[in-house]
Amino acid sequence: MKKIRWGFIGCGEVTERKSGPAFNNVEGSSVVAVMSRNADKAQSYAERHNIERWYTDPQALIDDPNVNAVYIATPPSSHATYAIMSMRAGKPVYVEKPLAASYDDCARINHVCLETRVPCFVAYYRRYLPYFLKVKDLLQQGAIGKVLNVQIRFACPPRQVDYNAPEERPWRIQPDIAGGGYFYDLAPHQLDLLQQFFGVITKAEGHSANIGGLYQAEDTVSASFQFENGLPGSGSWCFAGHEAGKDDRIELIGTDGILTFSVFNYDPIHLYTTGGMQEYTVPNPQYVQQPLIQSIVETMQGRGDCQCTALSATPTNWAMDKILGKF
Secondary structure, eight states, rough: OOOOOEEEEEOSSSHTTTTTHHHHSTTTTEEEEEEEOSSSHHHHHHHHHOSEESSHHHHHHHHHOOEEEEESSGGGGGHHHHHHHHHHHHHEEOOOOOSSSHHHHHHHHHHHHHHHHOOEEEEGGGGGSSSHHHHHHHHTTTSSSSSEEEEEEEOOOOGGGGOOGGGGGGGGHHHHHSSSSHHHHHHHHHHHHHHHHHHEEEEOOOOOOOOOSSSSOOOEEEEEETTTTSSSEEEEEEESSOOOGEEEEEEEEOOOOEEOOOOSSOOOOEEEEEEEEEEOOOOOOOSSTHHHHHHHHHHTTTEEEEEEEOOHHHHHHHHHHTTOOOO
């Protein structure tokens, strides 16, 4: 069996809680190098996770002969650069979501992916989680009949860091780094999932505003969109509301019932039909990216076919850029 030896570019929060440990939990996979521009951070991460080598230069990590696959866990503005560097070096790459900070950068990644024939995978790990596979199964069973409408609702109060001075604000609310605000960070998971259920979004428009005035990026977004099969949908996102208005909900309305679920809280799935309400509680693995990482590793070993690729991830960036009026 081919051994997949990963090098991490970036070692932030996501690698601690969601992804990092999973790479070593998958058979035939291990982490052998890590890179951060902050030497202390890179060294600390390597020592805490028993990783052999650490770097402060991304090219040095990519050129490491012991690294044969690269995981990019940096903010979106650098995804295209590092993904292209890795693919041109002949090394498969796994990129955090969203694929890039813009649809144009996604197109650049896909061009190099096709040119080099080196695979590029994207961390839309919710496609592989048992919770969302249950939602997909209920839809395929016809639990709510023909789906007529899709509604996304998400609201939360400001985070404490949102009140920081501009130079201390998180990258997620700096449009030049993140592609937008929290919408560009969180909505990709929702929109990608829905496209797995109903096909690609081919029409999208929206209105965005900064109502709270805490930072430059949009904090409120309303959108309408349509899937390739003609199914219409809508969404509202607010990142500066009152605690009492917190919401994380997708509602699918069908001819025979309604199906509701959350995307970030993993609240019980609710199915409403003429027979009453049914509730499904579906646990997820400890490290939520592990099922996807396992599929990627198996694909690189020649015994799988992971479809969570750059090409499949690009329509989500297209839809978000349309909603935000970026083109």
